[in-house]
Amino acid sequence: MNRILASAFALALSAGTFQVHAVQAQTLTAVLNADMRSSNPGVNRDDNTDTVVLHIVEGLVGYDEGGSVGPLLAEKVDLSQDGKTYTFTLRKGVKFHNGAELTSADVLWSWTRYMDPKTDWRCLGDLDGRNGLKVVSATAPDANTFVMELNAPNALFLDTLARTDCGGTAIIHKDSVKADGSWDKPIGTGPFKLGEWKRGQSIQLLAYEGYVSPKGATRDGMLGSKRPLVKEARFMVIPDAATVKAGLMAGSLDIASVPEIDAAELKAHPKLNVVTGTNPVRHGMIIQTRDPVLKNVKLRQAIAASIDFPELVANVTNNLGQPNNSPIYMTSKYFGEAEKQGFKYDPALAKKLLQEAGYKGEKITILANKRSTAPSFNTAVIAQQMMQAVGINADIEVLEWATQLDRYNKGNYQMEAFSYSGRFDPALGFEQISGPKDKQPRKVWEDPEALALIDKSMVVADVTERQKIFDDLHKRFIEQVPTIFTHNDVDIVAHSKRVSGVKPWMSKLRLWEVGVAN
Amino acid sequence: MLRFALTRILMALPTLLIVAVSVFVLIRLIPGDPAQLMLGDLADPASLADLRGRLGLDKSLPVQFGIWFGNLLHGDLGQSISSQQAVLPLILQRFWISAQIVLVAVLLAVLVAVPAGVIAAWRQNSSLDLGLVGLATLLLSIPTFWLGLLLLLFFGLKLEWLPVVGYVSISEDATRGILYLVMPIMTLFLHEIGVLLRMARASTLEVLRLDYITHARAKGLSEGAVLWRHAFKNAFGPTWTLIGLVLGNLLGGIAVVETVFTIPGLGRLLVDSIFARDYPVIQGCLLFVAFTYVVVNLVIDLCYPIFDPRVTAQ
Numbered sequence: 001m002n003r004i005l006a007s008a009f010a011l012a013l014s015a016g017t018f019q020v021h022a023v024q025a026q027t028l029t030a031v032l033n034a035d036m037r038s039s040n041p042g043v044n045r046d047d048n049t050d051t052v053v054l055h056i057v058e059g060l061v062g063y064d065e066g067g068s069v070g071p072l073l074a075e076k077v078d079l080s081q082d083g084k085t086y087t088f089t090l091r092k093g094v095k096f097h098n099g100a101e102l103t104s105a106d107v108l109w110s111w112t113r114y115m116d117p118k119t120d121w122r123c124l125g126d127l128d129g130r131n132g133l134k135v136v137s138a139t140a141p142d143a144n145t146f147v148m149e150l151n152a153p154n155a156l157f158l159d160t161l162a163r164t165d166c167g168g169t170a171i172i173h174k175d176s177v178k179a180d181g182s183w184d185k186p187i188g189t190g191p192f193k194l195g196e197w198k199r200g201q202s203i204q205l206l207a208y209e210g211y212v213s214p215k216g217a218t219r220d221g222m223l224g225s226k227r228p229l230v231k232e233a234r235f236m237v238i239p240d241a242a243t244v245k246a247g248l249m250a251g252s253l254d255i256a257s258v259p260e261i262d263a264a265e266l267k268a269h270p271k272l273n274v275v276t277g278t279n280p281v282r283h284g285m286i287i288q289t290r291d292p293v294l295k296n297v298k299l300r301q302a303i304a305a306s307i308d309f310p311e312l313v314a315n316v317t318n319n320l321g322q323p324n325n326s327p328i329y330m331t332s333k334y335f336g337e338a339e340k341q342g343f344k345y346d347p348a349l350a351k352k353l354l355q356e357a358g359y360k361g362e363k364i365t366i367l368a369n370k371r372s373t374a375p376s377f378n379t380a381v382i383a384q385q386m387m388q389a390v391g392i393n394a395d396i397e398v399l400e401w402a403t404q405l406d407r408y409n410k411g412n413y414q415m416e417a418f419s420y421s422g423r424f425d426p427a428l429g430f431e432q433i434s435g436p437k438d439k440q441p442r443k444v445w446e447d448p449e450a451l452a453l454i455d456k457s458m459v460v461a462d463v464t465e466r467q468k469i470f471d472d473l474h475k476r477f478i479e480q481v482p483t484i485f486t487h488n489d490v491d492i493v494a495h496s497k498r499v500s501g502v503k504p505w506m507s508k509l510r511l512w513e514v515g516v517a518n
Numbered sequence: 519m520l521r522f523a524l525t526r527i528l529m530a531l532p533t534l535l536i537v538a539v540s541v542f543v544l545i546r547l548i549p550g551d552p553a554q555l556m557l558g559d560l561a562d563p564a565s566l567a568d569l570r571g572r573l574g575l576d577k578s579l580p581v582q583f584g585i586w587f588g589n590l591l592h593g594d595l596g597q598s599i600s601s602q603q604a605v606l607p608l609i610l611q612r613f614w615i616s617a618q619i620v621l622v623a624v625l626l627a628v629l630v631a632v633p634a635g636v637i638a639a640w641r642q643n644s645s646l647d648l649g650l651v652g653l654a655t656l657l658l659s660i661p662t663f664w665l666g667l668l669l670l671l672f673f674g675l676k677l678e679w680l681p682v683v684g685y686v687s688i689s690e691d692a693t694r695g696i697l698y699l700v701m702p703i704m705t706l707f708l709h710e711i712g713v714l715l716r717m718a719r720a721s722t723l724e725v726l727r728l729d730y731i732t733h734a735r736a737k738g739l740s741e742g743a744v745l746w747r748h749a750f751k752n753a754f755g756p757t758w759t760l761i762g763l764v765l766g767n768l769l770g771g772i773a774v775v776e777t778v779f780t781i782p783g784l785g786r787l788l789v790d791s792i793f794a795r796d797y798p799v800i801q802g803c804l805l806f807v808a809f810t811y812v813v814v815n816l817v818i819d820l821c822y823p824i825f826d827p828r829v830t831a832q
Contacts (some may be wrong), residue, residue, distance in 0.1 A: 240780070
């Protein structure tokens with residue numbers, strides 16, 4: 001009797017399991033470590049939100065694989081002689097998910113909505129003049145043309161429109177909002193439509209069969225070929241890395257970003273592949289240059305000289321990352337020979353600089369957190385040992401992330417093992433860390449000459465001239481040591497071997513041009 | 519009985535008020551706020567001030583509390599800062615998911631652990647007793663997250679009997695829904711067996727040493743009758759109290775188990791909200807947890823007379 005019951009139970013379980021696998025075989029299943037905040041592009045958002053939403057919506061321009069901006073919904077973008085007027089010619093035949101054809105009226109409607117403060121668009125302040133750049137007029141002279149005029153020439157205007165945190169300044173259909181103007185759901189032009197969103201569990205994306213892909217034979221960042229190759233893609237919300245690992249091994253999950261420590265084991269698994277790529281997120285340690293001890297540049301130089309970067313990065317990334325001390329990320333087109341010249345590990349020099357700085361063993365506290373998505377704690381621990389080895393009295397204080405972020409925003413720290421979110425254009429990368437601390441305590445570098453150079457880099461469009469500016473900024477940065485960048489983030493994506501076309505890119509999982517064999 | 523229940527509920531009101539005030543104040547004493555987390559490393563002062571204004575965080579604490587408490591009196595726990603969802607329906611939806619797991623796991627644990635505890639006490643110092651106590655101690659010592667991962671590896675990865683990740687509501691698909699709940703329930707069930715078995719054994723041992731048990735045996739009653747009719751009913755009181763505490767505790771959050779098995783329950787909602795500084799959800803969850811605790815223990819108290827007639831609602 002017991003055997004019969006056991007067999008029946010096993011059979012029932014097997015039947016259920018088969019059903020689960022059968023359903024999954026028709027679906028591409030990817031992982032998010034937290035649910036998206038909303039489906040509203042560039043409004044109530046975070047990185048996970050951007051990742052999902054950018055499968056559904058598209059803007060006039062987008063980033064290519066190397067981080068340069070190119071036309072997306074636009075066929076071409078023309079700039080006037082005075083550098084202030086941008087004319088976007090729309091691609092023909094593009095349709096929204098509800099079947100309506102894209103026209104310049106939709107672009108104008110979307111733009112007007114973004115510029116309305118009630119929308120709470122994240123990037124409003126970057127385009128309404130508060131931070132210098134202002135769009136003084138936006139018009140739709142014909143159904144296929146959209147024109148935007150700026151208050152002054154600006155090299156970063158298109159980059160701002162393409163920013164993922166701005167939701168790519170997505171063009172959405174007006175039926176995306178309810179009659180009262182509140183957000184309903186995204187009706188975009190992207191390769192996938194939003195299906196069922198089970199809060200805290202999963203987000204279903206359905207292939208948009210009427211999708212018109214931008215030109216290009218291959219995928220190119222947010223540009224190029226963007227065909228949906230599966231009928232359904234599903235983002236599962238799984239915060240625990242161990243569960244993700246088990247899900248990949250069991251075949252329940254197809255694609256997931258995984259931590260460095262799991263990469264080797266997953267790569268060795270017969271059913272899985274692991275692919276890696278560098279992204280613009282910068283990891284390192286920020287320094288409070290107004291701190292009574294750390295305001296001494298020689299002491300900051302001593303700290304930089306005390307750190308063996310290849311050793312630190314190899315340990316923190318499980319041998320997957322490479323050192324990069326520059327604020328410019330390694331795969332940027334502006335990362336040249338000058339940017340490769342970083343800090344030099346030299347313990348003898350570090351000790352000499354400490355003497356010259358008059359360092360008397362004052363305690364230096366490094367703030368760190370234990371988020372699984374950032375190498376903060378490990379970086380702090382290894383750096384602490386290296387600093388102590390040359391005689392620096394380094395200490396670590398571990399905080400929860402929100403608390404550490406609060407201390408960062410208030411400038412209330414000596415050092416923090418910190419990560420800066422990715423910025424494609426180096427001017428924005430420098431701007432992230434630089435500015436007057438009296439107005440913005442979170443800024444770490446306030447050299448007036450550097451600030452002037454950064455301002456200049458935001459206006460100059462010529463690539464060669466910009467390169468010179470960035471080279472100069474990099475050199476000053478290495479001399480003044482307002483922050484010690486250790487390396488760029490490494491995207492590590494594990495995927496089932498039945499899935500093809502997976503390529504990590506700028507910390508964003510892209511499910512278009514990804515196929516799955518049943 | 520009704521008067522007793524009403525009195526207990528009225529007595530709980532000051533407790534809930536203290537919880538409401540404490541949670542409101544304490545969560546705001548922790549550095550960091552939702553606006554900072556939403557803006558991340560791009561939080562320029564103007565944007566921060568703007569967002570704080572829109573979230574109502576620029577108002578003084580007494581004003582914020584007044585608004586929240588006023589709404590609370592009307593049954594409105596506010597709106598989530600992160601997801602923009604109404605807090606009360608969100609909590610109820612998540613609570614139902616957690617409650618399914620907890621109630622089934624505790625029920626199964628009671629059905630197994632209480633008889634086992636009584637038998638262990640009855641056969642004190644025998645190899646059966648030692649085996650059961652050893653097993654209970656082992657189960658109690660294993661952290662739930664590790665036990666969960668072990669089950670996941672064995673039943674999910676090795677045997678491939680059960681799905682490893684995800685959740686399907688039973689109302690949506692009963693078979694798959696149950697399959698997704700098996701391992702979380704098993705994890706809690708195994709852990710709670712340890713707790714309840716030890717209590718059932720200890721309280722039964724205490725009763726078995728009393729004179730009236732000797733008297734019952736001297737009357738010639740069978741061991742079964744002695745154990746069930748005389749020992750068990752008197753010994754069950756402490757275990758019943760413990761069941762109430764366990765239930766109250768687990769219903770308040772099984773965040774670890776929910777995280778391991780990707781179950782979107784109340785515990786995970788609370789933990790995620792704390793990391794996101796989603797004040798309305800944190801406040802709502804903790805208030806709801808306190809309320810649940812009070813209700814569960816009230817029900818436990820009201821049930822005492824069923825097991826032990828010496829205890830009355832009066």
